[in-house]
Amino acid sequence: xxxxxxxxxxxxxxxxxxxxxxxxxxxxxxxxxxxxxxxxxxxxxxxxxxxxxxxxxxxxxxxxxxxxxxxxxxxxxxxxxxxxxxxxxxxxxxxxxxxxxxxxxxxxxxxxxxxxxxxxxxxxxxxxxxxxxxxxxxxxxxxxxxxxxxxxxxxxxxxxxxxxxxxxxxxxxxxxxxxxxxxxxxxxxxxxxxxxxxxxxxxxxxxxxxxxxxxxxxxxxxxxxxxxxxxxxxxxxxxxxxxxxxxxxxxxxxxxxxxxxxxxxxxxxxxxxxxxxxxxxxxxxxxxxxxxxxxx
Numbered sequence: 001x002x003x004x005x006x007x008x009x010x011x012x013x014x015x016x017x018x019x020x021x022x023x024x025x026x027x028x029x030x031x032x033x034x035x036x037x038x039x040x041x042x043x044x045x046x047x048x049x050x051x052x053x054x055x056x057x058x059x060x061x062x063x064x065x066x067x068x069x070x071x072x073x074x075x076x077x078x079x080x081x082x083x084x085x086x087x088x089x090x091x092x093x094x095x096x097x098x099x100x101x102x103x104x105x106x107x108x109x110x111x112x113x114x115x116x117x118x119x120x121x122x123x124x125x126x127x128x129x130x131x132x133x134x135x136x137x138x139x140x141x142x143x144x145x146x147x148x149x150x151x152x153x154x155x156x157x158x159x160x161x162x163x164x165x166x167x168x169x170x171x172x173x174x175x176x177x178x179x180x181x182x183x184x185x186x187x188x189x190x191x192x193x194x195x196x197x198x199x200x201x202x203x204x205x206x207x208x209x210x211x212x213x214x215x216x217x218x219x220x221x222x223x224x225x226x227x228x229x230x231x232x233x234x235x236x237x238x239x240x241x242x243x244x245x246x247x248x249x250x251x252x253x254x255x256x257x258x259x260x261x262x263x264x265x266x267x268x269x270x271x272x273x274x275x276x277x278x279x280x281x282x283x284x285x286x287x288x289x290x291x292x293x294x295x296x
Contacts (some may be wrong), residue, residue, distance in 0.1 A: 011036065013047060020024040024061025032293070034076065040083040042105040049076035054090055056109055056194070063277070065109035069195045108193050109134045112145070112185050114200030120207040122236050125294040127154070129185030129198060130164045139163020148184040148281070149197060149202065154204060177204050196234045203219040227265040230258045238262025 010033045012021040025045075039045035039056075047067065048055045054076050056067040071090065076285065078091035081102055090098045111134050119125030127147050131140045139162040146156045147167050151175040157165035167184070181202045189195030193229045213228040226246050244264045246254050254266030 011046075013060065022059075023099060026057065026061045026064050028064045031277070034074075035079045035220070037079045037081055039079050039103060041086070041102060042107065044105065045107070046104060047079060047081075049079045049090065051075040054088075056103065058107075058109060059135050061206050063109070065111055065134045065194055065196060067103070067109075067194060068283070069197065070151040071098055094241065095290070106192065108140075109190075110140060110194050111188060112187060112196050112198030114183050114185050114198045115203050116203070118205070119169075119171050120205055120232075121171055121175070121177065122207050122232055123172050123232065124168055125202065127167045127169050127185075127202070128164060129160070129182055129183075129200075131159050131187055131196070132163055143187055143190075143193065146186045146188070148186070151182075151184070171204055173204075178206060179204060184257045209239060223267055223269045225265050226253075226268050227263060230262045230264070 009023040009025045010028055010031075011025045013024045014021045028048070028273045029050070029052055033048050033050050035049040037047050039047060043056075044058055046057050046061070047232055048057075048064070053071055054067045055064045057064045065240045067088075072092060072095040074095045075093040076090050077093055080089040080091075081087075082089070085101070086102050087099050088102045091098070092098065102189040111132055112129050113132065114129045117125055117127060118129070127149075129145050129147070131143055131145060132138065133140060139159065141159050141161050141163060144156050145159060147154050147169075149169070154169055155167045158167045162192075173241045181204065183202050185198060185199075186197040187193070187195055210231050210233050211228050212231070213226070216224055216226070228244055228246070230244060231237060232239060238258070238261050239259050240257050240258050240262060242256055245252055245259060246256070246266050246268070249267065253268050256262045256264035256266050
């Protein structure tokens with residue numbers, strides 16, 4: 001028996017002709033259940049039409065999974081199963097009638113879990129998703145998952161022995177991307193496994209940088225070539241085309257733009273520190289200061 005409404009149990013089962021009822025709503029979403037049928041070719045399978053799609057359970061409601069992909073985002077109101085043709089028909093509210101293959105007794109329902117990830121502009125982040133059986137939680141190996149970011153396809157990967165798939169994704173250097181993005185992983189399904197999808201969050205931040213420079217000893221009156229190298233903090237890759245400001249004793253002595261190796265240099269004369277300091281010390285230690293963040 002299914003119930004319409006929100007905020008309460010939605011599917012109940014009776015094994016004593018209605019004298020007592022057991023809640024088997026399980027993990028169904030909080031949405032009205034409009035129609036229920038038992039699969040005629042797989043009596044262990046209960047199929048529910050809800051306001052948010054069609055769901056199926058093979059373990060008496062302990063675990064429910066979305067059945068099929070591609071249904072329009074509209075309430076599903078009616079179900080009809082044809083054991084002869086092997087099809088399940090779904091009647092929707094205002095979007096017509098849809099057809100999909102009727103699951104067999106050996107059919108396995110699946111779910112996808114997508115963990116939260118974080119990354120920096122211009123950096124590489126590993127998008128991950130795990131394909132699992134809904135009945136046991138075991139990983140499903142050897143299946144290809146499609147990855148999307150904000151509904152834009154970014155690649156695919158095959159699940160390993162534990163059901164997890166990893167896709168290396170390079171975040172573009174675009175300041176407009178500094179925010180949270182939706183990761184969607186989708187499994188198209190096959191003859192043995194139900195299609196499924198899952199979502200997670202990718203949080204993108206500005207890129208942190210590191211400037212490397214060696215201390216130098218410069219005899220009074222001579223000229224030194226100050227060198228620095230700008231790299232990413234997350235993976236050590238050099239950053240080109242960025243302006244470095246060089247200062248000595250708190251006074252700026254020049255600027256230079258980093259090359260393809262992230263390196264920049266300026267010429268500096270020891271006399272810039274003034275006669276008093278130079279008389280007291282025959283050598284000067286050089287330092288450099290740069291912004292802490294990479295500016296896209």
